[in-house]
Structures are given as structure tokens and as C-alpha cells.
Amino acid sequence: MSTDRTVPALDVAGVSHSFGRRRALYDCSFTVPVGGVTALIGRNGAGKSTLLRAASGLLRPDGGEVRVLGEPVGDRSLPRIGYVAQQAPLYPMLTVAQTLALGRRLNPRWDAGYAQHLTDDAALPSTARVGTLAPGHRSRLALVMALAKRPELLLLDEPLASLDPVARTEVIGTLMADVAERGTTVLLSSHVVADIDGVCDHVVVLAEGRACLVGEVEPVLAGHLVAVGAGFEISTLDGAEVIEVRTAGRDAIALVRSAGPVPAGDLAWHRPTLEELLLGYLRAAGPELKREVSAA
Numbered sequence: 001m002s003t004d005r006t007v008p009a010l011d012v013a014g015v016s017h018s019f020g021r022r023r024a025l026y027d028c029s030f031t032v033p034v035g036g037v038t039a040l041i042g043r044n045g046a047g048k049s050t051l052l053r054a055a056s057g058l059l060r061p062d063g064g065e066v067r068v069l070g071e072p073v074g075d076r077s078l079p080r081i082g083y084v085a086q087q088a089p090l091y092p093m094l095t096v097a098q099t100l101a102l103g104r105r106l107n108p109r110w111d112a113g114y115a116q117h118l119t120d121d122a123a124l125p126s127t128a129r130v131g132t133l134a135p136g137h138r139s140r141l142a143l144v145m146a147l148a149k150r151p152e153l154l155l156l157d158e159p160l161a162s163l164d165p166v167a168r169t170e171v172i173g174t175l176m177a178d179v180a181e182r183g184t185t186v187l188l189s190s191h192v193v194a195d196i197d198g199v200c201d202h203v204v205v206l207a208e209g210r211a212c213l214v215g216e217v218e219p220v221l222a223g224h225l226v227a228v229g230a231g232f233e234i235s236t237l238d239g240a241e242v243i244e245v246r247t248a249g250r251d252a253i254a255l256v257r258s259a260g261p262v263p264a265g266d267l268a269w270h271r272p273t274l275e276e277l278l279l280g281y282l283r284a285a286g287p288e289l290k291r292e293v294s295a296a
């Protein structure tokens with residue numbers, strides 16, 4: 001099936017969801033374009049897993065709409081989605097080979113050659129029972145199951161969390177190759193900013209169940225500046241939209257939204273790195289904190 005590149009891979013429109021009195025998503029809206037890697041970043045409890053479950057069809061949100069590849073999430077979209085949940089749920093009593101055989105039986109688009117290639121790459125022993133695999137190997141197997149389905153949209157909840165540094169590099173390489181060769185769209189969640197630097201071309205930052213920053217990495221970076229100076233100098237940032245102010249030793253450091261040239265004056269300015277930018281948004285997460293910062 002060829003993917004229509006004119007519609008978003010994922011369109012989240014005004015989605016809200018609560019678990020009892022606990023609000024996980026609140027009027028959350030953003031789109032993920034077709035092709036490439038989008039990082040879904042947020043602190044613990046920001047709503048990342050809830051959002052991915054809604055996109056995968058496992059959770060029906062209380063409000064709003066989620067469309068995948070132009071269609072409401074449902075029977076027609078499900079074969080086009082690969083989803084790996086945070087704990088990489090698999091059947092512990094099955095062997096690796098039996099797990100792959102099950103994948104083949106359940107998925108009409110299953111690519112057995114690719115599954116075997118990925119399994120070999122991850123050095124997964126085919127006779128080992130899933131329950132005996134190390135957590136990192138289990139997540140590699142879960143990823144094989146999702147990729148061999150040949151999805152157009154791959155939803156990965158913290159896919160790198162349990163991996164050692166070598167496995168992490170291998171998984172990132174596999175994902176990027178899939179994106180380059182097949183035009184797959186990958187949406188992966190993480191709260192480890194360093195993990196996604198150099199991997200994603202788009203970012204979505206979730207804070208308290210809402211998207212507070214959405215965009216392509218380069219333009220988003222070009223739309224922000226970091227100012228470093230004494231606290232009283234930072235307090236004169238008239239007119240700039242201040243995302244976050246923090247102190248570091250004798251200096252104050254401000255992240256501001258500004259696409260203009262680096263201003264002249266006493267402050268030292270630079271464009272943020274992706275890590276500086278995302279950490280700034282994560283630290284500022286929450287409207288109350290933002291109000292305090294703006295008033296500083």
C-alpha cells in the first residue's frame with residue numbers, strides 16, 4: 001500500500017482523556033508528517049503513553065479525534081500501524097521462533113525475511129523462551145514484531161530505555177534505515193533528551209497532557225535564543241516570549257522564542273542546542289511555572 005504523503009501520518013485534534021480524576025491528555029493537538037522520525041518528549045506522567053495508546057487504537061479517548069494516515073483509528077488503519085508498548089508485552093512461554101511464527105500468522109503484511117534478518121542482527125536465540133530474555137532483548141524482539149509487520153506508522157513507547165549503548169545505536173540504525181528505504185513514519189517517545197538528538201527530524205513536547213512545542217527540528221531551533229547574563233539584565237527582556245529562566249552560578253539563563261537576529265547589548269546570546277531547547281521546555285512545563293517565569 002502506498003502512503004499518501006499529503007495527509008499527516010498522525011493527526012491528533014483536541015484529544016482529552018482522564019483516568020478517573022486524573023487528567024492524562026487535555027485538548028491535545030498536533031500533527032506528525034509522513035516519513036521521518038518524530039520524537040514525543042515529555043516528563044514522567046506528561047501523557048506520552050496515553051497518547052500512543054490512543055494512536056494505536058488501544059485506548060478510545062474521552063474527547064477529540066485521532067486520525068492515522070487520513071483515517072479515524074479503527075479496523076482499516078490498524079494493519080498500517082506498528083506499536084510497541086513501554087513494557088514490550090510478549091508471550092513469555094513462547095520461544096523467539098514461535099513468537100515470529102505467531103507474527104506471521106496474525107499479520108497479512110508480515111515480511112518473514114526481514115523478521116529473520118532483524119532477529120539475527122539482534123542476536124536473538126530462536127529457541128530461547130521470551131520470558132527468559134533480558135529486558136533489552138525482549139524490547140528488540142518486540143521491535144522486530146512491529147517492523148516485520150511492515151507498518152507505515154510505527155509507534156514506539158520508550159524503545160531505547162532498556163537497551164545498552166551498542167544496542168541503542170543498532171536500533172536507531174535499524175529505524176533510520178527503515179525510514180530511508182521505505183518512507184516509514186516513526187513516532188517514538190522518550191524522556192531522555194540526549195537519546196533523540198541526531199535521530200529525530202521533528203519534535204513534539206508534551207506538558208501536562210498538551211503539546212507545548214511542535215515542529216521540525218531546524219526551524220524550531222532557529223526560532224529560539226538563549227540569553228546569558230546577570231539576573232537583572234535578564235529581567236529586562238521586554239517583548240520577548242520567555243519560555244524559561246534559571247540561574248547557573250552568578251548568571252541567569254533565559255530561553256526565549258525569537259526568530260530574529262541575535263540582539264546586541266550586554267547579554268551573551270546563542271541559538272540553543274536541541275538538548276538546551278527541550279530541557280528548557282520540560283523544566284518550564286506547566287502554565288503556573290510559565291506565569292511565574294514571565295513575571296520575573
Ligand SMILES: Nc1ncnc2c1ncn2[C@@H]1O[C@H](COP(=O)(O)OP(=O)(O)OP(=O)(O)O)[C@@H](O)[C@H]1O
Nearest residue numbers: 019022023024042043044045046047048049050051
Ligand atoms: N491506567 C491508568 N490508570 C490511572 N491513571 C493512569 C493510567 N495510565 C496513565 N495514568 C495517569 O495519566 C497520566 C499520564 O500518564 P502516561 O503514562 O500517559 O504518561 P507518560 O508521559 O507516558 O509517563 P512516563 O514517562 O512516566 O511513562 C499520569 O498522571 C498517569 O499516572
